[in-house]
Amino acid sequence: MTESKPITVLVLCTGNSARSILGEALFNHFGQGRVRAFSAGSQPSGKVNPVALETLDKHGVPLPAEVRSKSWDEFVAPGALGTTRIDYIFTVCASAAGETCPVWPGHPTTAHWGIADPAHVEPMEARREAFEVAYQALEKRIKAFLALDLETMSAKDVATAARLIHEAAAEGEQ
Numbered sequence: 001m002t003e004s005k006p007i008t009v010l011v012l013c014t015g016n017s018a019r020s021i022l023g024e025a026l027f028n029h030f031g032q033g034r035v036r037a038f039s040a041g042s043q044p045s046g047k048v049n050p051v052a053l054e055t056l057d058k059h060g061v062p063l064p065a066e067v068r069s070k071s072w073d074e075f076v077a078p079g080a081l082g083t084t085r086i087d088y089i090f091t092v093c094a095s096a097a098g099e100t101c102p103v104w105p106g107h108p109t110t111a112h113w114g115i116a117d118p119a120h121v122e123p124m125e126a127r128r129e130a131f132e133v134a135y136q137a138l139e140k141r142i143k144a145f146l147a148l149d150l151e152t153m154s155a156k157d158v159a160t161a162a163r164l165i166h167e168a169a170a171e172g173e174q
Contacts, residue, residue: 007150009037010089010108016041016069018049018119019092019134022056026135026142029061035146038086039064040072049119055131076104087150088158092138093117109155111162113141114170140169 009031011023020039027037046069056063075086085106092115115137118130144165150158 006036008087009035010075010086011039012091013093014041014043015045017045018052019115021048021052022135023092023138024064025056025061026138030142030146040070040075042072044069044071051127051131055135109159113166141165
């Protein structure tokens with residue numbers, strides 16, 4: 001029996017310091033080897049928000065290997081992931097969703113899951129609460145997405161399911 005390649009996911013946000021880092025970690029954690037996730041930003045801040053790391057640690061979610069804030073340009077270059085292509089791209093902030101994205105090799109399925117930015121909430125205790133809200137929102141969506149039979153669904157069906165997952169979760173969060 002041959003082992004199938006993991007599903008690859010890229011989580012995008014403008015700064016790649018908070019929500020996309022949470023998404024990368026959660027996809028890898030809950031994907032349990034079925035998923036290989038990465039994150040990047042259109043205008044990376046150059047540093048990971050320490051409250052993102054604190055939030056992941058609080059929930060026992062391991063940090064992505066070599067976690068860092070990086071540009072999405074790293075994933076566009078030929079051979080960026082070796083021979084792996086990106087299967088799914090999720091934008092988690094409105095500005096990244098509205099930007100002109102690169103042409104991704106392999107034309108991955110894309111979806112937008114808008115999550116409120118916790119990175120600049122003040123005071124610090126409110127910021128921690130905002131990160132917890134973002135964590136919970138992403139966890140709910142990612143678990144629902146990973147429950148899908150992604151290996152057999154069409155790209156169109158996956159895109160529709162991802163949109164419906166976000167809509168249902170967002171409705172429940174209001």
